[in-house]
Amino acid sequence: MNKKIKVYGVPGCPFCKKTKEFLKSKGLNFEDIDVAADHDLAKEMIKKSGQMSVPVIEIDGKIVVGFDKEKMENLLGS
Amino acid sequence: MKKIYDLIIIGAGPAGITAAVYAARKKMDILVITKDIGGQASWSGDIQNYTGYQFITGPELVIKFEEHMRKFDFEIKENEEVKELIFRKGTFLLKTDKNNYQTKTAIVASGKRSRELGVTGEKKFRNKGLTYCATCDGPLFAGRDVAVIGGGNSALDAALQLIKIANHIYIINFTDNLTGDGIMQEKIRADNKVSIFNNSRVKEVVGDIFVKALKIEKDKKEKVLNVQGIFVEIGLIPNSDFAVDLEKNERKEIVVNQRNETNIPGVFAAGDVTNVPEKQIIIAAGEGAKAVLSAFRYLSTRK
Numbered sequence: 001m002n003k004k005i006k007v008y009g010v011p012g013c014p015f016c017k018k019t020k021e022f023l024k025s026k027g028l029n030f031e032d033i034d035v036a037a038d039h040d041l042a043k044e045m046i047k048k049s050g051q052m053s054v055p056v057i058e059i060d061g062k063i064v065v066g067f068d069k070e071k072m073e074n075l076l077g078s
Numbered sequence: 079m080k081k082i083y084d085l086i087i088i089g090a091g092p093a094g095i096t097a098a099v100y101a102a103r104k105k106m107d108i109l110v111i112t113k114d115i116g117g118q119a120s121w122s123g124d125i126q127n128y129t130g131y132q133f134i135t136g137p138e139l140v141i142k143f144e145e146h147m148r149k150f151d152f153e154i155k156e157n158e159e160v161k162e163l164i165f166r167k168g169t170f171l172l173k174t175d176k177n178n179y180q181t182k183t184a185i186v187a188s189g190k191r192s193r194e195l196g197v198t199g200e201k202k203f204r205n206k207g208l209t210y211c212a213t214c215d216g217p218l219f220a221g222r223d224v225a226v227i228g229g230g231n232s233a234l235d236a237a238l239q240l241i242k243i244a245n246h247i248y249i250i251n252f253t254d255n256l257t258g259d260g261i262m263q264e265k266i267r268a269d270n271k272v273s274i275f276n277n278s279r280v281k282e283v284v285g286d287i288f289v290k291a292l293k294i295e296k297d298k299k300e301k302v303l304n305v306q307g308i309f310v311e312i313g314l315i316p317n318s319d320f321a322v323d324l325e326k327n328e329r330k331e332i333v334v335n336q337r338n339e340t341n342i343p344g345v346f347a348a349g350d351v352t353n354v355p356e357k358q359i360i361i362a363a364g365e366g367a368k369a370v371l372s373a374f375r376y377l378s379t380r381k
Contacts, residue, residue, distance in 0.1 A: 013214040014121050017137040036217030052218050052288060052307075053205035065205065070157055 003076060005030035006058040008045040015067040016055040022069065026076070082169055083109050085373050086181040088160050089317070091117025092359045093349025094187035095143045096366035102150035104374050109181070110147075110154045111174060116140030117189040118314075118350065119359050123213065128360050139359070160188070160320050165342060182380075183373045186324070186332060186340075186347040187366055188317035190357075195227065195310055199283030207289025208308040212236035216309070221245050224307035225292050227280055233311035234258035234266060240309070241269055248303050249274045250294055252312075275301075283308060316351045327353050338369035346373050 005023065007030050009016025023030050035042035035054065049056045049065050057064040059075040085101055087094050090112035101108045114120070122136030131139065147154070155174070162173040163184060172179045192210040194200060200208060209215040212226075216239050224244045226237045229251030235258075240247050249256070249266070254276055256263050266272050275296055282293040284302075292303045316330050325333045325341040332347040334340055334354070340347050348354075348369040349362035 010214065010217040012123065013211070014123070014135070014137045015214060017135065018116075018120060018140070021137065021141055036220075039220060042218055042220075046218070050287070051205040052207055053209060053215050054218065 003028075003060050004058075005060075006033055007031070008033045008035050008041070008056040008058075009054045010034060010036040013054055019055045019057060019067050019072075022067070022072070028076070080178075080180055083107050083179065083181040084377060085109075085183045085185065085370070086111060086170075086172055086179060087185045087187060088112070088163075088172075089117065089187035089189055089349070089351070090115045090147070090154065090156075091187065091189045091349060092119050092143065092362040093189070093351075093366035093369070094185070095147045096363040097185050097187060097348060097370045098147050098152070098154075099150070100367050100370040101374075102147075102152055104370070106370075106374065106377075108152050109179060110152070111158050111160055111172070111179070112154070112156060113159050115144050115156065119143075121211065121213075122359070125359065127358075163321050163323070163345070165323065165344075170344065183344045183346065183376060185338075185366070185369045185373060186318070186321055186345065186351055187349045187362075187369070188320075188351050189362075190314035190316050190350045192310065193313045193315045195280050195283075195312065197280050197282055199285070200310075203283050203285050203289045203308070206287065207285060207306055208283055208310065210310050212239050212309045212311070215307075216240055216243055219244050219307040222306040223304060224248070224309065225250055225303060225305045226309045226311060228311035228313070229253060229256040229258065229276075230311070230313065231258040231262070232313070233309075234262040236309045236311050237266055237272060238262060241266075241271055244307070245271070247272045248292075248305065250278050250280060250292070251276050252279055253277070314350075318351055321345075321347075329353075337372045338365060339372060344373075344376060 064071045084106040085108045087097050087110045159175045164171040223246045225248040227250045278294045278296040284291040331353040334347050334352045338346045346369040348365035350357045
């Protein structure tokens with residue numbers, strides 16, 4: 001089953017990179033969103049997460065803030 | 079009867095991971111307990127001084143470390159924090175936030191963490207305008223007014239990153255003068271987007287849902303700066319609080335000798351949590367290896 005995954009991050013942020021590597025290692029596709037380049041997307045991310053911090057990961061509409069492996073694994077159901 | 083490990087490694091940064099690889103190759107019965115994989119190395123940007131890699135980022139190097147560690151068959155307890163290390167009847171008891179474990183030897187490789195301000199509002203507004211990672215969250219403050227707390231290299235580095243992004247930057251520095259590298263100070267002084275407050279201390283972080291202001295005290299007078307972002311860059315402290323019986327120096331670093339022995343026989347320490355003179359990834363890794371070899375020798379003399 002394919003889950004819809006978005007990663008909101010900025011270039012050069014270690015944990016954004018770690019998150020993306022983690023998803024890649026599971027063979028998952030995700031939308032890679034650079035909030036440094038687009039202020040509207042940054043606002044969208046802050047609104048969704050209630051936080052001003054990256055990375056934010058959205059898995060089928062559910063939000064994970066930060067590189068939280070346990071939470072991501074739970075939502076991915078793997 | 080509860081299992082008794084040969085060795086428990088506390089922490090999985092460069093020191094802990096290297097220790098685990100060495101211990102696994104020595105066929106020791108080990109357990110790794112850690113809050114996260116990679117520790118501070120995960121936060122490093124570009125690394126150009128780890129032998130064998132002319133260029134690698136912190137997160138990429140950590141992935142390599144982790145792959146190497148997971149090649150071996152031993153248990154790793156992630157997201158678990160050691161709370162107490164107690165010596166009793168020839169073995170050590172480790173109490174974590176989830177469980178208890180027993181071991182014949184232990185290596186403390188729990189690294190360092192960002193120092194906190196310890197003021198009202200800091201916890202409430204963490205990740206809501208207040209952050210310890212300028213590289214990560216800096217770009218979210220485009221066009222905003224922000225404050226950087228600290229006057230050393232990491233604070234000045236954060237300020238220089240923010241000059242490109244933010245509207246105005248206040249540097250709140252506790253001492254008489256900035257202490258970071260001269261070349262960075264020059265760049266900062268030359269920029270009219272930056273105001274420097276020396277001899278100033280942070281009193282309170284103020285806001286509603288997000289940060290709205292910072293209260294500081296300068297020359298015994300309180301001042302309120304309207305900022306939306308606060309970047310705390312006041313250095314690092316060792317994660318050594320749980321190890322109450324271990325000897326520490328004035329910086330709370332665990333004191334070790336050349337063989338990574340602490341004041342308690344059977345307990346070793348390695349990496350940034352110790353008084354090792356330089357805090358570098360490659361040094362932490364080497365210290366982790368040394369600590370295991372010492373632990374191995376200690377065990378073999380006790381059999």
